[in-house]
Amino acid sequence: MKEGFVLSLEKNIEKEQKEVKFWADALAEKIIERKQFHFTDEKTPKLKKWSVKSSSSLSGVLHIGRLSDLVRSEAVFRALEEKKFPAEFIYITEDMDPLRKIPKGVPASFEQYLGMAVSDIPDPFGCHESYDKHHLEEFLKVSEKFLSAKPKVFSMREEYKKGSFSKEILEIVNNSGKVKEVINQFKESKLEDSWNPWKPICENCGKLQTTEVLKIEGSKVEYECKDYEFETTIAKGCGFKGSSDISKANGKLAWKSEWAMQWKRWNVCSEGAGKEYESKNSAFWINAEICEKVLHFPMPEPIFYEHLMIDGVKMSASLGNIVYPKEWLEVSRPEALRLLYLKRLMKTRSFSWQDIPLLELELDRLAEAVSEKKGDEKERLNNERLLHFVSFSKKPITTVKIDYSLALMLAQLFQNNEEALEKLEEMKHISGKEPKKELEAIFERLKLARTFAEKHALPGQKISFAENFDAKSIEPAIAALLSKIGEKISKAESAEEVQTLVFNTAKENNLQPPKLFSALYSTIIAKPQGPKFGSLVFALGKERVAERLKQVKV
Template identity: 30%
Template sequence: MVHWADYMAEKIIKERGDKEEYVVESGITPSGYVHIGNFRELFTAYIVGHALRDKGKRVRHIHMWDDYDRFRKVPKNVPKEWGEYLTMPVSEVPDPWGCHDSYADHFMGIFEEEVEKLGIEVDFLRASKLYKSGEYANEIRLALKKREKIMEILNRFRDMAKQSHLPDNWQPIQIYCPKCRKEAEFVKWDGEWKVFYKCPHCGAEGETDIREGNVKLRWRVDWPMRWAHFKVDFEPAGKDHLAAGSSYDTGREIVENVFGWKAPMTLMYEFVGIKGQKGKMSGSKGNVILLSDLYEVLEPGVIRFIYARHRPNKEIKIDLGLGLLNLYDEFDRVERLYFGLEEAKNPEEAEELKRTYELSMPSLPNRLIAQAPFRFLVVLVQMPHLTGEKIIEILKEQGHVPAQLDEEDLNRTRLRIQLAKNWVEKYAPDEVKFEIQEKIPQIEISEEIREALMEVAEWFEGREKFTVDELNSIIFNAAKKRNIPSEKYFGVLYNLFIGKDRGPRLAPFLASLDKEFVIKRLRLEG
């Protein structure tokens, strides 16, 4: 099976022709926190670009920050006083938290740092700088010249949607008042570079030169203008932009009939959310999960894997609960498959999974880096007597990682230990949490179970070294020869050590505890 990114790359080459450079684009308005749903747009563009590069093509990935959009509403997490900045460019609204140059910079800065950690090469551009530098001046003047054509296209689609036509005085531009920076009203255009305005906010009126950067194209014109300006070949979009009559449909006609470029190819991407969270994430509402939140519990490669393995038109629900353990298991299995250390049940599916792994890794290793099982780390990090280095020793002793670890192996293992700690603290359900009992809890223990516990204790005492499988056998055999029901037997064992009826796999758990403590507890001493 061909990975969806490779399929799209082949389609782009076929339909756009063999070019010296292909341009892929993504874009976001920094009106609030840029969350894991927004990231899907950037990653979809990136991974298609990645596939093009793997075919020997040169690729430029533009990510457009639409920071010259108006500040439309005050989010819940922003002081109400920020209402005084409404209709100003978000790039000129002050940062409510006082740590960045502007409101937009606050959100853009966080996201750019997050993306860098994922090893994604992208050319971040800011609409505010492009407009203010006069880079779009010719296109703005062209849009004003072809205003009637643009209106005709937009009105035709409004007819299809049974909407009223645009007003006769509609313009393809909006103006920011040079004095108060809020949105001003259009008065007239002189046919060349001057636009006359009147500001309803501060009362200023006069003229501004298009090349000065106070004039901006409206969204439905701005988007297709960018396609032509940067010669974009591919840009993914959410389903709201790709619905019949939406901005992609109108943009396709505007870019061809006004700006003389063929609309880029696209892919529709679906919603990304967190399992159990109701409603759609919104940066302006503040109910968001950021890439930073995922970094606390997931390796960068695992984050990329989540997005790479799902076709864009499939919804992603990230499970930060127990499902996260399954995610790590799956990722590790695919990684072993890639390096030929595990056999695939379905050879055809295996090729797609291997390709998914290639596209997921920020930097593709040339060998399997030590995989400390995340599920077991979750157990080990809850043992107060274990430091990070002692955990690594236990992983070696039980055969989870090689006896000799180089720097790459150690870095990954230490990272996973920290991620496991974070997960236990922030997201782990109570069923996987435990505390080692300082004292023997008051529980009923039959004579048969006492004998079985004593047998296991004596076995422990007589061995300096042993394997987890050997310990597992003695635990089971001690109960089996006495016909002790498993549920009752293991219930006692778990209660003795963690005060619960169930817990982690018992043999690896006991093997990770202090030997003398285990022996004393099995003998019911102390």
């Protein structure tokens, strides 16, 4: 092989490695470099300000799954901002969505509000001015703790009332034939000739979903309020017949046109959406075509992602498996959830409370890999950008000197942080001369782990020294080994030395290590398994453990 060819090949490999981009950076470049529309040949306009949009429906529960869209959209916004692209980060409250069913915990009497916009429904708990505000206020407050950039918040209800959409609404209604043509491409049962994307609010009962447009002349709409069937409920219409002026915007566009209107109203260049919207017949692509062909505005670049499952099933209030953002913060750092959402977009994720120690460990290892420049160039570049987006811009991640599993054990054995520190020093995890910042990180981890132990630890994760043990259940041959291990443990100087002692003892006696460890755990904590045995010995006290093992008689 010629030397010149080898050098050329090496340069190409080096170039390829350097061009590997984190997904948010790659998407930002795609947005910046875009020259024309997707569905037509129109050119992308040069605007003074674009926006990266996130939103949430307020008709349901605002759980940690709703944060995924915010976190991912924020990453794209930060990537654009770093490239000096004129963008802002916005969050839209979809408070014009109708109430479709009665959530768990809400009085059955609220059935009367089915079909009404959630912004027009009273707060069932009486502490806020409306149903939507009850859910939104706390979510916005806690979501700030998961975000590096604070989004500008807009209410769909307020924007409709202010007339912010009047121009686009009339443009869509006057071109309802084109809108219908786009939608019908993907429908077996075509929309009726009388179909119109506008839904006025009934001036008699205040409901939205129950109105049926009878006739449109210019900006005047005639309608009738009739029963409407949702998937599992029925919104009762009042039978009223009336008229409404579209220019006053007391109503709502159908979702397959309203989304397009939002993009034009806020100059949206990118927005997140669940994987179900990736299909070409989804509401995303239908709105994209409406946006470009009817409103003559370029569709945004999508951020498609997988939804978060809980123990393999969808989060649902009726199933009782909702995880709220404030609950996450009780046991884990917000950056751990950001890592879960940002590391890969299109990968199915199922969360269980038992994943918290592993997620914290993954975050620790990422910070360590970046700090110590681990891996080849491609891995280092990806790790650096991933950690950059996972971290808050003004708050770098502090390396914690003890992993979460060890903290979980110590938090149960020592309620006093000073005692836990003494034990960590004895175990050689810390020197005793750590700076204040590192000590604060350890204390915070102990606090989080203590709450985890109280609220989410499985029976097998509960740690305490067994007051009694069943010596008769231990095989005589293994009992003899436990006694010998007890004689040597008190001389061990580290947790690793204890681990090695047990493994070597098993090997020397032709015994499977798990069987010996199980006997040790049963004798010490009355459980067949537990945390790393060497660490457990030091946490409980070498002399105490040694004395217990010596009590095992053959």
